[in-house]
Amino acid sequence: MEDRPPLRSYGRTKARALKPRQAGLVEALLPHLALPEEGAVDLEAVFPLSREGAELSPLAGRSWPAGPDEGLAVSPDGASFPSPVASRHPLPSRGEGAVCAAPLILEIGFGGGEHLVAQAAALPDARFIGVEPFLNGVASCLRHIEESGVQNVRLHHGDARDVIARLPDACLDLCYILFPDPWPKTRHHKRRLIQREFLADLARVLKPGAEVRFATDWAHYAEWTLELFTRDVRFAWLAERAADWREPWPGHVPTRYEMKRLGDCAPVWLRFVRA
Numbered sequence: 001m002e003d004r005p006p007l008r009s010y011g012r013t014k015a016r017a018l019k020p021r022q023a024g025l026v027e028a029l030l031p032h033l034a035l036p037e038e039g040a041v042d043l044e045a046v047f048p049l050s051r052e053g054a055e056l057s058p059l060a061g062r063s064w065p066a067g068p069d070e071g072l073a074v075s076p077d078g079a080s081f082p083s084p085v086a087s088r089h090p091l092p093s094r095g096e097g098a099v100c101a102a103p104l105i106l107e108i109g110f111g112g113g114e115h116l117v118a119q120a121a122a123l124p125d126a127r128f129i130g131v132e133p134f135l136n137g138v139a140s141c142l143r144h145i146e147e148s149g150v151q152n153v154r155l156h157h158g159d160a161r162d163v164i165a166r167l168p169d170a171c172l173d174l175c176y177i178l179f180p181d182p183w184p185k186t187r188h189h190k191r192r193l194i195q196r197e198f199l200a201d202l203a204r205v206l207k208p209g210a211e212v213r214f215a216t217d218w219a220h221y222a223e224w225t226l227e228l229f230t231r232d233v234r235f236a237w238l239a240e241r242a243a244d245w246r247e248p249w250p251g252h253v254p255t256r257y258e259m260k261r262l263g264d265c266a267p268v269w270l271r272f273v274r275a
């Protein structure tokens, strides 16, 4: 059978023209943070470690021109990160000889990157990969990275399914899929990111015991996702009481899409564990 690429699960990849500062970040900063465009993703090359075990950031020692709106970067939940870039969060050393890999966290469809960067600031010792095909979102994320000074984020401008296919087996500790495009019309359901084949691909790259955190405010997409995950023997739903799916997990940072309340129900929060 012909091996067709999956249908696009996203809408537009570019909206308004980038502002000069955003375009500058895409040109100057993105190449330092971007995953390789093709081939297997070598995580040790993407997140290099120094001899002491501390991560070497591609941003270390660089200074980026201060933008007009530089100051305190404020996340959607009101937390502020110090800026400018000079006050980056230092990555703690893991001590001599302790070269165990830091947790690896993937965010699929990070939108403007507020959640991704807030999580990366909260967990400076973890490694984050964010994937987003919408260029304006990537540019916005770069601005958050620059303003917050986080050093533990790498990005891919494109389709997360391409990245997952290039990741090594059992490398991920956590995967966020927050408010994915809902594709509410029946004829568009095949465009939804959550499909049986996608779960198989995702299962391959998750470590045993790793978690998938999914949220949507579209009732049919919540049911769809729950059904696909619970039918897949490689996953188990981590819910014991109604509050587990009605309320976000601890430490959640509201996303831009979540705050728009565009769906047809209150947000549904689903956590699955890889068996």
Ligand SMILES: C[S@@+](CC[C@H](N)C(=O)[O-])C[C@H]1O[C@@H](n2cnc3c(N)ncnc32)[C@H](O)[C@@H]1O
Pocket: 009, 010, 011, 108, 109, 110, 111, 112, 131, 132, 133, 134, 137, 158, 159, 160, 161, 178, 179, 180, 181, 182, 193, 255, 256, 257, 258
């Ligand atoms: C409705 S938006 C939500 C954005 C963000 N998570 C939020 O909550 O604000 C869904 C995002 O997923 C992205 N997306 C859709 N399909 C994707 C894919 N295959 N890989 C990566 N991102 C994808 C879209 O470009 C879009 O930015």
